[in-house]
Amino acid sequence: MREDGKYVDSGENDNLIVQKLVANPNSLGVFGFSYLDENRDKLKDVPLNGIEATYDNVANGHYPGARPLYIYVKKAHLDVIPGLKAYMDEFAKGWVPDGYLAKRGMVTAMEDVRTKNADIVRNLTVLNGAELK
Known part of the structure; x- marks a missing residue:
């Protein structure tokens, strides 16, 4: 600095x-x-x-x-840590244009990005790195 x-x-x-x-x-x-x-x-x-x-x-x-904002969760933890799966589901729902995250100042992603990420959460898709490119 x-x-x-x-x-x-x-x-x-x-x-x-x-x-x-x-x-x-x-x-x-x-x-x-x-x-x-x-x-x-x-x-x-x-x-x-x-x-x-x-x-x-x-x-x-x-x-x-x-x-973008990325949240990483170990799939193995979803069944071990109480409430983690529900938290991920709720967080994915919060990204709609009039949702609670937007009301707190977060910029809502485009519809295609929201749909893709909701599918990832719903299907518990494992990150392979290609998603970050």
């Missing part, structure tokens, strides 16, 4: 990052999309490769600064 004062770690407090960005209009910040979206009256996004940070560009994977 830089030690010349040009980089300031603000931890996981996205509200603090927004406050610091507003106080210094020549600064850049890295934080979750929902905070940018909630503060568009004070902040603007920085297009990457000419692509703006919009909800649709994040959801469809076009915005280069976006990244």
Whole structure:
């Protein structure tokens, strides 16, 4: 990390990052999309490769600064850890556009991605690595 004062770690407090960005209009910040979206009256996004940070560009994977969320579960643990299978089922249901995860600021994946991942959870498909490419 830089030690010349040009980089300031603000931890996981996205509200603090927004406050610091507003106080210094020549600064850049890295934080979750929902905070940018909630503060568009004070902040603007920085297009990457000419692509703006919009909800649709994040959801469809076009915005280069976006990244998917992966959850890994050992199949052998599903029958051993009480509630784990139910948790995975519930988490998969939460990714609908008006679901509880979206209401908490997560960007909903596109329909084809949601369907594929729901099938993986339902069928307990073992990850082979090709899914990550």
